[in-house]
Amino acid sequence: MFSWGEKKMINTKKKLLVVPLILALVVVAMSLSGCTQKPANKIIVGTSADFPPFEFTDANGAIVGFDVELITKILTDQGYTVEVQDIGFDSLIPALQTGKIDVIAAAMTITDERKGQLDFSDPYYDANQAVLVKIGSDVNIMTEDDLANYIIGAQTGTTGWGWVNDTLVATGTLNSDNFSSYDLYTDAVADLIVGPSRVGAIVIDSPVAKAFADMGYVKIVLNITTNESYGFGVLKGNSELQTKINEGLTAVMATSYWEDLVTKYFAS
Numbered sequence: 082m083f084s085w086g087e088k089k090m091i092n093t094k095k096k097l098l099v100v101p102l103i104l105a106l107v108v109v110a111m112s113l114s115g116c117t118q119k120p121a122n123k124i125i126v127g128t129s130a131d132f133p134p135f136e137f138t139d140a141n142g143a144i145v146g147f148d149v150e151l152i153t154k155i156l157t158d159q160g161y162t163v164e165v166q167d168i169g170f171d172s173l174i175p176a177l178q179t180g181k182i183d184v185i186a187a188a189m190t191i192t193d194e195r196k197g198q199l200d201f202s203d204p205y206y207d208a209n210q211a212v213l214v215k216i217g218s219d220v221n222i223m224t225e226d227d228l229a230n231y232i233i234g235a236q237t238g239t240t241g242w243g244w245v246n247d248t249l250v251a252t253g254t255l256n257s258d259n260f261s262s263y264d265l266y267t268d269a270v271a272d273l274i275v276g277p278s279r280v281g282a283i284v285i286d287s288p289v290a291k292a293f294a295d296m297g298y299v300k301i302v303l304n305i306t307t308n309e310s311y312g313f314g315v316l317k318g319n320s321e322l323q324t325k326i327n328e329g330l331t332a333v334m335a336t337s338y339w340e341d342l343v344t345k346y347f348a349s
């Protein structure tokens with residue numbers, strides 16, 4: 082048993098200990114949040130690195146490509162530091178909307194539907210759709226209607242996927258069982274090379290179809306005019322970043338850097 086005096090002393094000692102403990106916890110919490118907080122001038126760029134020559138991984142596993150170099154140049158010129166993250170195409174818009182990334186650089190076509198979800202930069206590259214088949218396969222596609230005779234592949238969430246869905250599946254031309262959706266276009270091309278029992282043809286953006294054809298095994302058999310233009314995406318209402326990207330893009334396009342970049346990735 083403690084006397085009243087002893088008890089009071091113990092309680093006071095306890096109080097004296099509690100105050101520094103709280104202070105220490107506050108300091109730890111502050112430093113932890115400091116660690117995770119992003120510096121104001123750092124921009125996280127999201128891409129889907131399955132889309133050569135716009136974004137792909139090189140032999141060392143680094144994310145490279147036309148979009149990656151271009152957006153990095155634009156943003157560093159505007160005083161930002163840049164980190165590039167590889168995210169599946171269909172997850173890019175949710176990642177932007179939840180603040181995981183600040184910019185989408187993924188050969189993303191500017192569409193009215195997407196304009197309801199994000200803001201785009203000025204257009205920086207034009208494209209159409211194209212149909213890829215395996216070289217040496219007996220797949221015979223000369224018209225859009227011929228696509229109905231094969232398993233057709235496209236990447237989920239893309240304009241190519243939308244074209245197949247709206248033009249072929251929704252009209253009853255292509256049986257939906259013969260429409261194969263892929264998370265990555267690289268996987269679709271790998272299946273195409275396996276053979277028509279996996280997938281007979283792929284609908285994909287025309288410059289990317291050409292890049293895959295240049296690597297061998299597959300060829301373009303049909304062009305589909307869709308008149309698309311790519312833009313960089315930012316969070317809806319982030320006009321500050323949108324303006325900076327547009328200013329940087331205009332500046333870059335006026336220099337030889339632009340032509341050198343186009344030659345580097347598209348001359349073949």
Ligand code: GLN
Pocket residue numbers: 129132170187188189190191236238239240241266286309
């Ligand atoms: N341009 C197409 C789109 O916006 C495909 C982009 C991609 O697959 N990276 O849907």
